[in-house]
Amino acid sequence: MTRYTTKDLTRVSELRPYERLTPETYDMAKRHTFLTALQGECPHFQFGYENDEKLFVYVEGETYTRGWIGYANFNDTGGEEKFGVWSKKIVNGKYAPYSLQHNLKTSKLLKNAVKAAKGYLNGVTTWDLNGAYFQYVDTAVDNKMYSFKSEVFGKNNALGLRDTDMGTRVQRELINLFNSGHEFLDPDLPPKIAELIEAIGERADNVANKFMTLVWKDGNKVRTGEVDLSVVWHNSLSEEKVYDTPEMLPMEIRNKISILQVADDETYLMDTGMRFGEDIFYVQV
Numbered sequence: 390m391t392r393y394t395t396k397d398l399t400r401v402s403e404l405r406p407y408e409r410l411t412p413e414t415y416d417m418a419k420r421h422t423f424l425t426a427l428q429g430e431c432p433h434f435q436f437g438y439e440n441d442e443k444l445f446v447y448v449e450g451e452t453y454t455r456g457w458i459g460y461a462n463f464n465d466t467g468g469e470e471k472f473g474v475w476s477k478k479i480v481n482g483k484y485a486p487y488s489l490q491h492n493l494k495t496s497k498l499l500k501n502a503v504k505a506a507k508g509y510l511n512g513v514t515t516w517d518l519n520g521a522y523f524q525y526v527d528t529a530v531d532n533k534m535y536s537f538k539s540e541v542f543g544k545n546n547a548l549g550l551r552d553t554d555m556g557t558r559v560q561r562e563l564i565n566l567f568n569s570g571h572e573f574l575d576p577d578l579p580p581k582i583a584e585l586i587e588a589i590g591e592r593a594d595n596v597a598n599k600f601m602t603l604v605w606k607d608g609n610k611v612r613t614g615e616v617d618l619s620v621v622w623h624n625s626l627s628e629e630k631v632y633d634t635p636e637m638l639p640m641e642i643r644n645k646i647s648i649l650q651v652a653d654d655e656t657y658l659m660d661t662g663m664r665f666g667e668d669i670f671y672v673q674v
Contacts, residue, residue: 392622393477393521398513399454401447404437416470419460420444423472426503427458434510443475446510450608452668455510458502463495471495472502476509477517515612515629518669519603523622526601526671529657530618537592544585548578560585598660598673602642606668611635613642616671645672 409421424436424444436444443457456476462468473495484490494505542552548563550556566573567582599618603626604611611634615627632638638646649664649672657663662672 393513393517395521395525397477398518398521399439399445401437401445401451401454404439404445404447404454407436407438407444416460419470419472420458423458423460423499423502426499427506430503430507446506448512451512452605452607453513455512458506458510463490463493465490469497471497472499474502474505474509476511478509478511479505515603515605515614516626518605519614519616519626520622522603522665522669522671523616523618523625525655525665526616526657526663527618529655529663530599533657533659537588540588541585541592544581544588547581548585601662601671601673604638604642604646604670604672606635609633611638613638639674641674642672645674646670 407424410417413421428434433448434446435449436446437454439445442461443459445454445457447454456474459473460470461473462470463473473493475489475493477492479492479494481491481493494509496502496505545552545556545560550560563582564586567579567586573579601616601618603614603616605613611632613630613632617625635643645661648661649658649670650667652658652664655663655665660673662670664670
């Protein structure tokens with residue numbers, strides 16, 4: 390099963406529009422021949438550069454590119470120059486998943502390369518997007534939960550309490566004495582016990598909510614899906630819903646997106662969610 394990572398997602402906004410350069414090398418001429426042939430078959434395809442080696446392919450209105458085409462020697466050692474199509478939809482089991490060739494299809498024949506491009510250069514889906522960002526969000530939520538646990542541990546440690554059965558029993562006795570108005574001989578104990586009680590309360594009040602709504606502002610559309618962070622990423626996204634405008638989203642989601650838009654990027658906010666850039670939001674509802 391193919392999984393996108395954030396490194397696989399190239400934004401159309403980051404590209405330079407394609408223009409034929411002169412003078413051009415043999416490789417550049419071959420790429421242009423590939424582009425021309427593909428554009429003849431798929432006139433809706435548009436092309437752009439991130440660098441001078443790859444021609445990224447996209448359709449107007451899309452946030453992310455579909456992949457790229459090129460002409461080069463794509464082997465690490467040996468080999469020869471060929472037409473190449475790169476897409477995460479391509480899976481070549483002969484190569485390691487982290488290698489370029491794992492998602493690359495090559496051919497010496499132009500017609501075969503065009504056929505591969507037509508078959509594999511499909512748009513990025515909400516499912517693909519969740520595969521790329523799911524682990525980041527899940528880890529951020531877990532880290533937040535751990536911070537509450539760590540805070541309690543620190544307050545226990547300040548009182549000399551250890552994470553043992555006896556430590557827990559002594560903790561309960563100290564809290565009971567504090568709440569009953571007991572006068573401690575050591576004046577440093579009451580404020581430390583009060584801090585411990587507060588930390589325990591915060592931990593109890595902030596139970597991890599593993600259910601989120603992924604909201605993707607994809608060009609002129611808004612795509613959403615329900616995500617369950619407690620299951621593996623490829624089973625976590627429910628059926629996609631598509632809205633014509635952000636104003637059509639449920640009010641609760643719109644309100645939380647407004648909060649996330651002014652929050653730090655890639656920072657999890659308790660009971661609110663997390664954003665990636667200006668168009669990807671994981672919203673807790």
